[in-house]
């Protein structure tokens with residue numbers, strides 16, 4: 597049994613995933629572990645001394661790192677800031693922790709040349725500074741803490757913060773016509789489904805006193821779709837109209853990536869296999885459409 601004051605530290609608690617995890621922290625963990633949500637103002641993971649002193653004071657049983665530099669396009673001109681957080685910040689957590697650590701990473705570690713779902717051990721070749729900094733963080737973490745868990749996810753959205761779903765709802769209510777990229781294929785992921793997987797991973801690790809290092813390494817989690825941004829926008833519009841979140845439809849126009857240039861290159865295909873996560877954790881079984889509906893209801 598864990599001690600009465602056993603703590604789980606959540607870094608990056610103010611982000612869209614962090615806020616979701618705080619909101620849906622399960623009773624099964626709540627009864628045994630106190631969740632300590634740390635916002636960026638409470639702990640800057642890029643500050644090695646602060647990371648050491650905070651973790652030393654809290655002595656957590658587990659760390660969940662949701663802190664990251666996530667401005668994909670801005671990172672192209674702010675590489676130093678992206679690496680300071682996504683590589684060295686993660687290394688700071690690894691160096692200062694004496695407990696298990698669960699970290700989040702991204703489908704943008706892949707170059708998108710595949711046409712079937714990426715396995716965890718598929719070759720990485722990030723196209724962007726953001727993807728390179730996240731891959732460097734994965735490597736720094738596993739080099740120092742081979743028993744860490746890394747959960748890569750993709751196209752994350754929620755009722756919190758800024759994301760594709762919220763941007764679409766706003767633009768669809770403002771415009772008559774919207775052009776949406778239709779040649780990048782991936783898997784939207786609700787922060788709620790990801791939170792369920794992270795909580796199951798946390799329970800698995802905290803319960804595995806007999807085999808404290810298993811399971812470890814890299815896992816993939818998404819909501820299982822294999823769709824384009826255009827397909828996702830269509831479904832957002834269909835559901836939003838049905839729920840009364842939009843009054844009238846706007847015309848959605850499919851366009852190639854070449855007609856929507858961005859500073860950062862993105863993989864044309866980034867669907868990831870979920871088989872390992874499903875084998876090891878208690879994973880949600882909702883369809884991606886059901887996860888979207890849950891988010892839209894929460895946004896209304």
Ligand SMILES: NC(=O)c1ccc[n+]([C@@H]2O[C@H](COP(=O)([O-])OP(=O)(O)OC[C@H]3O[C@@H](n4cnc5c(N)ncnc54)[C@H](OP(=O)(O)O)[C@@H]3O)[C@@H](O)[C@H]2O)c1
Pocket residue numbers: 607608609610611612613614635636639640641642662663664665666681685700701702703730748749750751752753757
């Ligand atoms: N969003 C996606 O589509 C997506 C896709 C795949 C993977 N992921 C990964 O999933 C994870 C969660 O993403 P998210 O969408 O929840 O990101 P998010 O909403 O951008 O949240 C990240 C949080 O980290 C905080 N942060 C930034 N620098 C920090 C630092 N030096 N120390 C402490 N906190 C810091 C941010 O604070 P400020 O707001 O104050 O900067 C923010 O609260 C990340 O690892 C991300 O790489 C995201």
